[in-house]
Every structure is written in C-alpha cells, then in structure tokens.
Amino acid sequence: MELVRRTIERYVKLSDVEWSEVAQYWTRAYFPKGDFVSKVGRVETRAYIVEEGVQRMYYEHDGNEHCLGFAYGHSWSGDYDSFLGQRPGRFQVQAVTDSVLLGIERTDLLRLYDRIPAMDRWGRLIVEELIQGRATREIEQLTLGAEERYRRLVDRSPHLLQLVSQKDIASYLRMTPETFSRLRAKVR
Amino acid sequence: MELVRRTIERYVKLSDVEWSEVAQYWTRAYFPKGDFVSKVGRVETRAYIVEEGVQRMYYEHDGNEHCLGFAYGHSWSGDYDSFLGQRPGRFQVQAVTDSVLLGIERTDLLRLYDRIPAMDRWGRLIVEELIQGRATREIEQLTLGAEERYRRLVDRSPHLLQLVSQKDIASYLRMTPETFSRLRAKVR
DNA sequence: CCGGGCACTTGATCTGTATCAAGAACGTCT
DNA sequence: AGACGTTCTTGATACAGATCAAGTGCCCGG
Structure with missing residues (x-):
C-alpha cells in the first residue's frame, strides 16, 4: 500500500x-x-x-x-x-x-x-x-486528422504500442484498424 | 450575490x-x-x-x-x-x-x-x-451521426436555438453550417 | 503440437460530410 | 434610410476515412 x-x-x-x-x-x-x-x-x-x-x-x-x-x-x-x-x-x-x-x-x-x-x-x-x-x-x-492523431500517439506514448493491440489503439484514436494499419505502413 | x-x-x-x-x-x-x-x-x-x-x-x-x-x-x-x-x-x-x-x-x-x-x-x-x-x-x-446529434440538441436544449447563431451550434455539434442547415430543412 | 480463430495487412469501392460557390435575407452601423 | 457585411440556404463537387473483401501469419487452448 x-x-x-x-x-x-x-x-x-x-x-x-x-x-x-x-x-x-x-x-x-x-x-x-x-x-x-x-x-x-x-x-x-x-x-x-x-x-x-x-x-x-x-x-x-x-x-x-x-x-x-x-x-x-x-x-x-x-x-x-x-x-x-x-x-x-x-x-x-x-x-x-x-x-x-x-x-x-x-x-x-x-x-x-x-x-x-x-x-x-x-x-x-x-x-x-x-x-x-x-x-x-x-x-x-x-x-487533428487521422494521420496527425497517429503521429502524436507514437511519440507521446510509444510504450502503448507494445502493450495494447492495434485495434484497441485504433479505436482510441477514432479510426478503423485498417486505417491504423495503413498509417503504420505509411508513416516512416 | x-x-x-x-x-x-x-x-x-x-x-x-x-x-x-x-x-x-x-x-x-x-x-x-x-x-x-x-x-x-x-x-x-x-x-x-x-x-x-x-x-x-x-x-x-x-x-x-x-x-x-x-x-x-x-x-x-x-x-x-x-x-x-x-x-x-x-x-x-x-x-x-x-x-x-x-x-x-x-x-x-x-x-x-x-x-x-x-x-x-x-x-x-x-x-x-x-x-x-x-x-x-x-x-x-x-x-452518433450528424443527424442524430442534431436531433438530440433540438429536443434537449431547444432554447439554445433561439439564443445562439446556427453556425455556433453547428460547430458545437461538430458539423459545418451547411450540414446544419440541410439537417434543419430535412428533419421535420 | 496441432488447429481454429483472432489480429493484422492490403486492395477496391463506397459514402457522409466537407468544401466550394453563389444567391437571398437579415441585421446593424453610419 | 441605405449599404455593407454577415448568416443562412441550396446546389455541385471532392475527399478522408469507412466498409467490404481476401489473404497471411501467429497465438493460445485443447
């Protein structure tokens, strides 16, 4: 305690x-x-x-x-x-x-x-x-648009990407898993 | 006071x-x-x-x-x-x-x-x-989609429509004044 | 250690809402 | 009262992101 x-x-x-x-x-x-x-x-x-x-x-x-x-x-x-x-x-x-x-x-x-x-x-x-x-x-x-929301998460809370499934993070960022996956591929 | x-x-x-x-x-x-x-x-x-x-x-x-x-x-x-x-x-x-x-x-x-x-x-x-x-x-x-957001406002806070410009209410509902105006015409 | 079901990817298409545009009505400032 | 600027309407078009679809891989439970 x-x-x-x-x-x-x-x-x-x-x-x-x-x-x-x-x-x-x-x-x-x-x-x-x-x-x-x-x-x-x-x-x-x-x-x-x-x-x-x-x-x-x-x-x-x-x-x-x-x-x-x-x-x-x-x-x-x-x-x-x-x-x-x-x-x-x-x-x-x-x-x-x-x-x-x-x-x-x-x-x-x-x-x-x-x-x-x-x-x-x-x-x-x-x-x-x-x-x-x-x-x-x-x-x-x-x-912010979808891409910018994604970027911010990546550099503010990168640890989350390790711990939480992409679909849950996508949902948190208000986008579909598909959109999230595409951004992931696109952004560096 | x-x-x-x-x-x-x-x-x-x-x-x-x-x-x-x-x-x-x-x-x-x-x-x-x-x-x-x-x-x-x-x-x-x-x-x-x-x-x-x-x-x-x-x-x-x-x-x-x-x-x-x-x-x-x-x-x-x-x-x-x-x-x-x-x-x-x-x-x-x-x-x-x-x-x-x-x-x-x-x-x-x-x-x-x-x-x-x-x-x-x-x-x-x-x-x-x-x-x-x-x-x-x-x-x-x-x-909620735009239309449902509009409906809820209308029946929960009708007085606002009297007091506040449509463009401000549209913005509060996260839509453009144009979309707001179209919903107004469409919904009853 | 095998098998079924999620999680993720990638592509094609669809759609709600934004954007652009232009005119009408309104209010308000001089 | 006149005139300008702003609000609202209405129409045409554009686009971000959703949805639908199919395939791959991998994790977990039996």
Missing part, C-alpha cells in the same frame, strides 16, 4: 496518523487479462489506482467498441463516470494485460473525506487533473 | 458566518455581447457563475472555431481548463449575448478552500459534475 500513500502525497500531505486511517481501507485486487474491472449497467462502488498492468475503458454501441482511454502507470482506473455519479455504468473497463489494482470502496472514501480534509482536497485535485487531460484529448480529436 | 450562495448550497451547507466570509470575494462583471471572458494565451485567474446571458467556449485552429460548449443558466463559465491548471488558456470564452457573471479570484478561492472545508468539498463536487457532463458529450460525439 505504500504506492497509495505516494500517489496521494503527490497532491496533499498526510500525517502518519492520518495515513494509518486511510491505509486500512485500501485493498489489492487481481484482474487477469480479459477480466472486467467495471461493467456496463453496474454502479461502480470502487475507485482504483493501477499498481501493475494496463486497462482500457470503452463504450459499446451497435456491437462496436469505442475506446476512451487507457489506465496504467500509477494513474486512476475504473469507471470514474459511474463511480462519481453513482449511476449504472455506461463504460466497460477491461484488463488488457494481467493487472493489479489498489481499490477503495466509495463509502469508505466518503468517510475519509469527512474525517480528513486533506483527503477531500485530494479528491478535488485528482478530478481537476482528470478533466484537464480530457480537455487535451478533446482538442486533438477536434482539430 | 444571493445567487452564489444558492449555487454553492446546492452542493454543501454553509453557516451564516462562513457565507459572510465567502461572500466578500465575489464580484459582478458585465460582458456585452461579443466581449471575451477568457482569451487564448492568458492564464485565467477567475472562476465565474452565470447570472445572465449565454457564453460559448471554443478552440481556434487554422482560423476555424471549434465550439466545445455553452454556459448559461446558473452554471459555470470561463475557461476552466486554464483556471484549474493555471496555464495559458487554449480556449476563448465569448459572450454570445449580453452577460452578467459573478466571479472570484483564484487566490481568494484557494484561501477559502484552506479556511472552510465545505468549500474544498464544493470545489470537488463541482468538478466531478463537470467531468460527468463531458463524458456524456464524448459518448455522443463518438457514437
């Missing part, structure tokens, strides 16, 4: 006493490749930090999968939309590689928010960061 | 003492139609609540304007991206009609976050709500 403390303390400082209260609620969960972290229709009651592995979040429509993002490194994972709104999930979150996540129940998190103001602040800062990331993505979707 | 209190208290409760501290920092600002609330390149130091009027937020690229959203009712206004990240703004926010906004300086807001835990929580809840709204928009952009 040290990872949790480090992650939180990138935003706010916790005393040892506070941390010991926070720590008790986090648990480790294992998701083998292919397993679902969050499923459509189910209200997500847990928030996760990625300890190991990669997960993808996607929206299903007419049998098509539209990937909205990947979680890895020590970022957030799980369906934040369902978690924050406590409504039936609209997204699926699936382990793309064997994954280990550190999770906390929403009721426990709310209890911590009540008891430890720093945690409430942390919740705010995390979501603020999330929203800025989404704004960047929105700009890119809005203004 | 009563509006500010009502807006905040839709999320958290403030004592009269707390409110009197909060209240002093808010000021009223007038933006005649066409004026800019936030401008590209400038760091936004204020957050706003709309008292009157409509504003649009857009991204400029190659001389094209891509509208990301409108603010009205008693919602947020201003460039939240620049405000939250305190980086030079990527968006413009412009008054589409004569507008009256209630604003607060970031430094004052941070001071309130420090002094009044309920305000910190309010900040979190506001941003959580914002992100859920963006997720909904993202889903619609992802899965």
Whole structure:
C-alpha cells in the first residue's frame, strides 16, 4: 500500500496518523487479462489506482467498441463516470494485460473525506487533473486528422504500442484498424 | 450575490458566518455581447457563475472555431481548463449575448478552500459534475451521426436555438453550417 | 503440437460530410 | 434610410476515412 500513500502525497500531505486511517481501507485486487474491472449497467462502488498492468475503458454501441482511454502507470482506473455519479455504468473497463489494482470502496472514501480534509482536497485535485487531460484529448480529436492523431500517439506514448493491440489503439484514436494499419505502413 | 450562495448550497451547507466570509470575494462583471471572458494565451485567474446571458467556449485552429460548449443558466463559465491548471488558456470564452457573471479570484478561492472545508468539498463536487457532463458529450460525439446529434440538441436544449447563431451550434455539434442547415430543412 | 480463430495487412469501392460557390435575407452601423 | 457585411440556404463537387473483401501469419487452448 505504500504506492497509495505516494500517489496521494503527490497532491496533499498526510500525517502518519492520518495515513494509518486511510491505509486500512485500501485493498489489492487481481484482474487477469480479459477480466472486467467495471461493467456496463453496474454502479461502480470502487475507485482504483493501477499498481501493475494496463486497462482500457470503452463504450459499446451497435456491437462496436469505442475506446476512451487507457489506465496504467500509477494513474486512476475504473469507471470514474459511474463511480462519481453513482449511476449504472455506461463504460466497460477491461484488463488488457494481467493487472493489479489498489481499490477503495466509495463509502469508505466518503468517510475519509469527512474525517480528513486533506483527503477531500485530494479528491478535488485528482478530478481537476482528470478533466484537464480530457480537455487535451478533446482538442486533438477536434482539430487533428487521422494521420496527425497517429503521429502524436507514437511519440507521446510509444510504450502503448507494445502493450495494447492495434485495434484497441485504433479505436482510441477514432479510426478503423485498417486505417491504423495503413498509417503504420505509411508513416516512416 | 444571493445567487452564489444558492449555487454553492446546492452542493454543501454553509453557516451564516462562513457565507459572510465567502461572500466578500465575489464580484459582478458585465460582458456585452461579443466581449471575451477568457482569451487564448492568458492564464485565467477567475472562476465565474452565470447570472445572465449565454457564453460559448471554443478552440481556434487554422482560423476555424471549434465550439466545445455553452454556459448559461446558473452554471459555470470561463475557461476552466486554464483556471484549474493555471496555464495559458487554449480556449476563448465569448459572450454570445449580453452577460452578467459573478466571479472570484483564484487566490481568494484557494484561501477559502484552506479556511472552510465545505468549500474544498464544493470545489470537488463541482468538478466531478463537470467531468460527468463531458463524458456524456464524448459518448455522443463518438457514437452518433450528424443527424442524430442534431436531433438530440433540438429536443434537449431547444432554447439554445433561439439564443445562439446556427453556425455556433453547428460547430458545437461538430458539423459545418451547411450540414446544419440541410439537417434543419430535412428533419421535420 | 496441432488447429481454429483472432489480429493484422492490403486492395477496391463506397459514402457522409466537407468544401466550394453563389444567391437571398437579415441585421446593424453610419 | 441605405449599404455593407454577415448568416443562412441550396446546389455541385471532392475527399478522408469507412466498409467490404481476401489473404497471411501467429497465438493460445485443447
């Protein structure tokens, strides 16, 4: 659970006493490749930090999968939309590689928010960061053509190409696998 | 400023003492139609609540304007991206009609976050709500064709059609004014 | 270690929406 | 009130990327 403390303390400082209260609620969960972290229709009651592995979040429509993002490194994972709104999930979150996540129940998190103001602040800062990331993505979707979107991914997140199938990345970039494959051949 | 209190208290409760501290920092600002609330390149130091009027937020690229959203009712206004990240703004926010906004300086807001835990929580809840709204928009952009996007707008926000030019709405719906006009003629 | 099914590639064709163009109606500034 | 600029409409054409189709290779499970 040290990872949790480090992650939180990138935003706010916790005393040892506070941390010991926070720590008790986090648990480790294992998701083998292919397993679902969050499923459509189910209200997500847990928030996760990625300890190991990669997960993808996607929206299903007419049998098509539209990937909205990947979680890895020590970022957030799980369906934040369902978690924050406590409504039936609209997204699926699936382990793309064997994954280990550190999770906390929403009721426990709310209890911590009540008891430890720093945690409430942390919740705010995390979501603020999330929203800025989404704004960047929105700009890119809005203004870039398929080739430029591909180029940006290649030089900003080359590691993803190793870990995630081309069709999932294509979907994340809003293009078909065919288009992705052609760009791959074309661009250097 | 009563509006500010009502807006905040839709999320958290403030004592009269707390409110009197909060209240002093808010000021009223007038933006005649066409004026800019936030401008590209400038760091936004204020957050706003709309008292009157409509504003649009857009991204400029190659001389094209891509509208990301409108603010009205008693919602947020201003460039939240620049405000939250305190980086030079990527968006413009412009008054589409004569507008009256209630604003607060970031430094004052941070001071309130420090002094009044309920305000910190309010900040979190506001941003959580914002992100859920963006997720909904993202889903619609992802899965709906131009015609369906148009239909949804018409029956969810018909008032916008009265207040905002068709070209701005077209841009918000990610289509050209020509396509918008054709859909208008076609759909009922 | 074999076999079936994905993942990926490559080619041909299709299509929704953008782009270009031109005219009509509207609003607003002097 | 006149005139210009902007918004909206309508038509013709262009194009990026999707879709359809077929073939190759490779991974994983039995």
